[in-house]
Amino acid sequence: MDITALLFASYADVLGRDRVQLALAPDATVADALAQILALPGGEQLPPQPLVAVNLAYARRDHRLRAGDEIAVIPPVAGG
Amino acid sequence: MDITALLFASYADVLGRDRVQLALAPDATVADALAQILALPGGEQLPPQPLVAVNLAYARRDHRLRAGDEIAVIPPVAGG
Amino acid sequence: MRGALTREPLDPQRILAEVADAACGALILFVGTVRDMNDGRAVTGMEYSAYEAMAEREMTLIAAETGERFGTAHVVIEHRLGALALGDASVAIAVAHPHRAEAYGASRYAIEQLKQRVPVWKREHYADGTREWVDPTRAHQEVLP
């Protein structure tokens, strides 16, 4: 299935883009999506287990993805 | 010596005045001044040891008074 | 650093602007207002009075102590006197500090000290037409078993 991953702030900078299209197996998890993102050029500058949100909520690495999900890789937040 | 004592809020109400002129011995203390005030009509409605300020600062019962001091009997404060 | 009484309506925005400082990333404003209920009785208004010279002295001391204890020069305390309506602000305390933990600590310290020490009194007006001096020490004793 196709999933779009959103990238922000320093992660978008090091990966040189603010979104990436992933081709994933139907039973793919957050960890599978992350593995593809970390394999991109610049991905080695991300931490090994960055925070991820699925459909606007923080999600665990074993969270099962579904077609149409919005996934986002979340750099350390710095609000306030 | 002559000392003026100021009365406030509920204490002024029960004593029916907001100041009282006291005639005190030259070595009188806060406790001596209080004894005179508590002996006034209505004084029995005050607590036996109310808070007292001398010259705008809280003072102990054994604080020695001097002519010209401003003494005040302070009801429970309720600011804010 | 300042503590003062006023008979005019408090202006929280102005007090906040007064403590603002480019070195201070955290501003806290505490505002105390006249509530419509106290101890289960319907309140219609409040009348504040003070031993004014001493109250201003204590408020000034509290502002200075707060600043020293928490490490900031930016503390303003204002208390209103006179007849207040429901919802009117009776006290406003603004604090600025480089860090928020200290800003919260300073704000809380200032209001607790004010409530313990500053010779201000209030008379509540009730819906049934009566009015009564508020005595926090009595309310406290009633709470004890």
Place this chain on the structure above:
Amino acid sequence: MRGALTREPLDPQRILAEVADAACGALILFVGTVRDMNDGRAVTGMEYSAYEAMAEREMTLIAAETGERFGTAHVVIEHRLGALALGDASVAIAVAHPHRAEAYGASRYAIEQLKQRVPVWKREHYADGTREWVDPTRAHQEVLP
């Protein structure tokens, strides 16, 4: 009860008025501003961005959680995005509660949760012309022995 992002300057007075309630004797406003110094470097400005849909969702959740935990319906959280100058307010949190202890607790809870969870990022601009994403987790690690 409300959490929102905005690109306009924050208006603390309006946010405070929004939570005011005759049943609530204690109002607390927290304002976070852009400081002129961070980790010893002179800051000249700050640029805030967010995962906007998620940030608004988290802020709304935090407002609701804060209200439930501390027992009030009067919580407003606003965060500004875009380019901010020194001293500009980046976040404002207003809370009203019948009692001040709970009001302070609620205010503190809301800002701590915001700093932990809300996907907002800031890039500091320094006097030497460089700029850098702020990473609170890194700053924290550096503090550890």
